[in-house]
Amino acid sequence: MTTQRTQDELGRPLPPLEFRAVTEAIVANVERVIEGKSAAVRLALAAMLAEGHLLIEDVPGVGKTKLAKALARSIDCTVRRIQFTPDLLPSDVTGVSVYNQESRDFEFKPGAVFANIVVGDEINRASPKTQSALLECMEERQVTVDGVTYPLQTPFMVIATQNPIEMEGTYPLPEAQRDRFTVRIAMGYPDVKSELAMLDGHGGDDRVLDLLPVSDAATVRRLIATVRGVHASDAVRQYAVSLVTTTRESPDLRLGASPRATLQLLRTARAVAALEGRDYVLPDDLQSLAVPVLAHRIIPTAEAQLSRRTTDAIVADIVRHLPIPSERQRSPYDTRGQYDPGRR
Structure with a gap:
């Protein structure tokens, strides 16, 4: 399971007003280049704050890579991009030990995965062997090369894009790797208004290159501590x-969720x-996330x-027919803002 980060590594939680100000600034910054996809942007940010990884799947040309790059550029931290191709090697991702003739010893040359945010473009165009190079780092936040383990930075997030597996030149992701992605989202085509705004705003240079960071790695660690x-x-x-x-008991599925x-x-x-300004989870939150997290x-x-029948439709049916808890989770604060343990 995912390596737990201590409170000291994450820092102190942010006050509610500061948390909201930082997260809204990140969302607004990304939306400067992603038109009409507020739900996708917020879900991508939620995946980061949940210490997870994001898989963006859709047809070419709908802004998958742009969303990944915009989110990465909105945070002042180390960012590396990997263009997955059929000839990409696992050592290109994780790193390799190189013999140094001067010291007469092997030196480790870190790969592209040694960054706070790793953008993997078209991840399913690499061979399954290369895709599997991400398994250890995504789950345990470390890389083992030649028997030596190297820890990764905090925060660490993989944002991967992929084309549908029906597209030519793609390999399906292994089940073990799909399970390591916290959220899968689809961009979808923009509406007419958003596409017209895109033509006006993106007619010249790439606007992603003009984005300036509105947060940093230390602040993101405090956001994670708040969540x-x-x-x-x-x-x-x-x-x-x-x-x-x-999902494990559904007659429509031969493999349920783990x-x-x-x-x-x-x-x-x-x-x-937390992004909606609450300090408690509602059953509605789980219902809205069931498809992007489980499907x-x-x-x-x-x-x-x-x-x-798609997996999205199967999960949606499960959510629709499964009874919700009889008593909805309420805020632990009364109408005067006073903490009341009995409301937990």
Whole structure:
């Protein structure tokens, strides 16, 4: 499971007003170049604050790489981009030991994965062997080369884009790697108004290059610490477990979601709650996140595939039919803003 970061590594949580100011500044900065996709931008930021990784899947030309680059440039931290191609080697990603003739010893040359944000463009155009080079670093936040383990920086996030597997020249991502991506989003085509605004604003130079950072790595660590403090009641936790367990029992699926999915579903729900100004998770948060967090991890049966049932539709049906907790999670504060333990 994901390596836990100590409170000292993350820093002190931010006050609510400062948290909101920083996150809104990041969203507004990204939306300067991404027209009409506010929900996708916020979900991408939620994945970062949940200490997860983001998979952006859609057809070419809809802004997948632009979203990844805009989010990375909005934070003053180390950013590396990897263009995945069929001839990319695992050592290009993780690094390699090179013999130094002067010292007569091997020196480790870090690969592109040694950064706070790693943008993997068209990840499914590399071979499965190269794709698997990301497994250890995405889950354990470390890289092992020639028997030596090197820790990665905090925060660490992989933002990967991929084309649908039906496109020519693509390889399907291994199940183990799909399970390590916290959230999968699809950009979709913009509406007419947004596309017209895009023509006006993007007619000249690439606007992503003009973006200036509005936050830094230290502040992001404090944002993550704030999200960790968001409360989730026993009823909400049970609902998260029920959602994931139901995918394992569904007759339409031959592989349900893993326990890792349960952890990441709740972490992302905490992030979404914090972005909406709450310090507690609602069942509605889990419902809205079920498809982007769970659908890419599950595998439908042959019968479901023949019926043209997508994993998104299967998860949506599970959410629709699964009873929500009888008592909705309430704020632990009364109408006067006073803390009331009985409201937990």
